[in-house]
Amino acid sequence: MIIRVLGSAAGGGFPQWNCNGANSRDVRAGRAGLKPRTQSALAVSANERDWVLLNASPDIRQQIDATPALHPRPGDGIRNSPIAAVILTNGDVDHVAGLLSLREGQPFTLYASSRVLQALAANSIFNVLAPEKVGRQSMTPGTPFPIAGPAGETGLSAEAFVVPGKVALYLEDPEAGENFGTEEGDTIGLKISDTAAGTSFFYIPGCATLDDALVERLRAAALLFFDGTLYTNDEMIAQGLSAKTGQRMGHMNMSGADGSLAAFEALGVQRRIYIHINNSNPVLRETSPERGVVEGAGWEVAYDGMEVRL
Amino acid sequence: MIIRVLGSAAGGGFPQWNCNGANSRDVRAGRAGLKPRTQSALAVSANERDWVLLNASPDIRQQIDATPALHPRPGDGIRNSPIAAVILTNGDVDHVAGLLSLREGQPFTLYASSRVLQALAANSIFNVLAPEKVGRQSMTPGTPFPIAGPAGETGLSAEAFVVPGKVALYLEDPEAGENFGTEEGDTIGLKISDTAAGTSFFYIPGCATLDDALVERLRAAALLFFDGTLYTNDEMIAQGLSAKTGQRMGHMNMSGADGSLAAFEALGVQRRIYIHINNSNPVLRETSPERGVVEGAGWEVAYDGMEVRL
Numbered sequence: 001m002i003i004r005v006l007g008s009a010a011g012g013g014f015p016q017w018n019c020n021g022a023n024s025r026d027v028r029a030g031r032a033g034l035k036p037r038t039q040s041a042l043a044v045s046a047n048e049r050d051w052v053l054l055n056a057s058p059d060i061r062q063q064i065d066a067t068p069a070l071h072p073r074p075g076d077g078i079r080n081s082p083i084a085a086v087i088l089t090n091g092d093v094d095h096v097a098g099l100l101s102l103r104e105g106q107p108f109t110l111y112a113s114s115r116v117l118q119a120l121a122a123n124s125i126f127n128v129l130a131p132e133k134v135g136r137q138s139m140t141p142g143t144p145f146p147i148a149g150p151a152g153e154t155g156l157s158a159e160a161f162v163v164p165g166k167v168a169l170y171l172e173d174p175e176a177g178e179n180f181g182t183e184e185g186d187t188i189g190l191k192i193s194d195t196a197a198g199t200s201f202f203y204i205p206g207c208a209t210l211d212d213a214l215v216e217r218l219r220a221a222a223l224l225f226f227d228g229t230l231y232t233n234d235e236m237i238a239q240g241l242s243a244k245t246g247q248r249m250g251h252m253n254m255s256g257a258d259g260s261l262a263a264f265e266a267l268g269v270q271r272r273i274y275i276h277i278n279n280s281n282p283v284l285r286e287t288s289p290e291r292g293v294v295e296g297a298g299w300e301v302a303y304d305g306m307e308v309r310l
Numbered sequence: 311m312i313i314r315v316l317g318s319a320a321g322g323g324f325p326q327w328n329c330n331g332a333n334s335r336d337v338r339a340g341r342a343g344l345k346p347r348t349q350s351a352l353a354v355s356a357n358e359r360d361w362v363l364l365n366a367s368p369d370i371r372q373q374i375d376a377t378p379a380l381h382p383r384p385g386d387g388i389r390n391s392p393i394a395a396v397i398l399t400n401g402d403v404d405h406v407a408g409l410l411s412l413r414e415g416q417p418f419t420l421y422a423s424s425r426v427l428q429a430l431a432a433n434s435i436f437n438v439l440a441p442e443k444v445g446r447q448s449m450t451p452g453t454p455f456p457i458a459g460p461a462g463e464t465g466l467s468a469e470a471f472v473v474p475g476k477v478a479l480y481l482e483d484p485e486a487g488e489n490f491g492t493e494e495g496d497t498i499g500l501k502i503s504d505t506a507a508g509t510s511f512f513y514i515p516g517c518a519t520l521d522d523a524l525v526e527r528l529r530a531a532a533l534l535f536f537d538g539t540l541y542t543n544d545e546m547i548a549q550g551l552s553a554k555t556g557q558r559m560g561h562m563n564m565s566g567a568d569g570s571l572a573a574f575e576a577l578g579v580q581r582r583i584y585i586h587i588n589n590s591n592p593v594l595r596e597t598s599p600e601r602g603v604v605e606g607a608g609w610e611v612a613y614d615g616m617e618v619r620l
Binding site for chain 2: 013021071106127
């Protein structure tokens with residue numbers, strides 16, 4: 001199984017178009033030790049022929065351009081794509097807007113939770129993906145299924161599982177109290193398996209807290225891509241970027257007693273990679289103390305174009 | 311007035327993600343004489359400080375990254391953008407999807423026809439542009455107005471005018487006969503003027519035919535960006551790319567008796583630039599006979615990063 005990081009940044013990307021914070025400013029200026037990053041998505045393949053995208057970021061056209069394995073195959077007709085399927089983990093703009101760039105009559109399978117499929121159905125702009133070309137399949141959390149494209153199975157299977165999180169910003173109901181109308185299935189994690197090889201990994205780009213069910217599920221996993229949005233819960237407030245904490249946005253921080261570094265310390269996950277990294281996060285600076293802390297704890301920080309084989 | 315071409319390609323861009331046609335294949339391979347192009351949009355400024363975008367392409371994040379004039383200003387706070395306003399010419403995905411990348415709480419003004427504003431309002435995903443930050447202004451065709459951003463007027467004014475075209479694909483009503491429910495205001499052209507200098511130009515990235523009203527409006531214009539989607543009406547069918555003609559998509563072709571080359575021959579437009587060029591169009595090859603015909607007739611072919619001063 002090959003896993004390719006198409007994009008490693010949180011919503012807005014790095015740099016973010018309207019951000020003058022130190023990280024965005026320095027990466028825009030080309031300063032050493034910071035890499036530009038597009039918005040988070042993975043591409044996975046068991047056979048190096050059929051590829052499955054995990055999330056469809058607004059930067060998807062640029063990401064496909066930068067990834068020869070995702071280009072049309074020479075001998076396969078005038079219109080074709082190795083992209084057999086797309087799986088969504090929530091309805092956030094940074095995970096679904098790229099669907100609009102996958103128009104052009106190309107068949108593939110779209111998998112999402114019923115809640116996210118409802119959100120897409122309620123937005124007619126997604127009808128550019130004609131239903132007869134792009135089948136929309138609802139995933140039932142806890143039920144593994146083979147990932148199939150228009151030409152059949154891909155050799156990969158997926159299991160969705162519910163993750164503590166928050167409904168997408170544009171679907172928030174301000175009248176619905178402190179969880180803004182969030183329901184089960186608004187945020188999911190994915191376990192992706194190579195059916196023949198028996199290997200598997202987890203992809204959880206958004207997670208508000210590590211509850212007992214998640215702890216048991218992830219214990220001793222071979223490979224995990226995990227929510228690396230923020231280093232501290234209030235870093236966007238401290239930097240003057242936003243009035244929102246990580247918890248308000250459905251993201252747990254890396255550092256501190258309630259952070260992911262501590263939560264995973266004793267879980268025995270063999271390879272841990274932070275993804276969906278916000279432009280405010282000090283780990284984006286390769287020589288920062290925070291980057292040292294994260295790497296010292298055995299974590300890696302994903303970058304665009306990173307390739308992992310399992 | 312400075313006009314910067316952010317993107318010069320039609321929907322899908324060049325190369326298109328799932329296209330193996332000769333043009334897309336060759337540009338993807340880096341062959342000489344073909345330039346990659348993002349999806350069509352212009353940026354305009356009268357004062358080199360406030361910028362107005364004409365259309366918001368799905369590639370907007372990449373386009374802003376590539377355009378230093380659109381980066382946040384150093385002394386203007388931690389979140390800021392020189393983008394004061396966005397004006398839409400229709401509701402097509404290649405003209406509106408980029409709005410989703412202009413989220414992040416940044417104030418600007420959004421101008422569109424009432425028909426296009428209705429389409430945006432019917433798609434809740436565009437609520438990521440909070441109404442208290444991004445005012446949505448309806449344009450009345452034939453009524454010029456000053457283009458204003460959150461900080462006031464930009465020194466530019468605009469006039470929208472109705473253009474023969476087609477409703478956006480995702481809004482087509484298959485029951486509504488051969489025009490798919492298209493109504494007046496679904497496609498508009500823009501006249502943009504520098505208020506102080508008195509100069510102006512036209513931007514018409516989609517146009518199904520040049521009717522008498524348009525002929526009179528455009529006669530002797532100083533500068534025109536015009537629909538360069540196709541060279542011949544049936545070229546996508548001939549290349550095996552699609553079953554649709556240009557007319558079916560709301561685009562007039564360049565060549566032939568009904569083409570734009572002939573239509574503009576005697577109109578005295580001083581500078582004519584094709585934009586919104588589809589990946590099937592032979593003028594994308596800089597040494598093609600068709601490119602020679604177009605340039606021989608006095609037209610230019612827009613490219614990403616092209617700058618025009620007026």
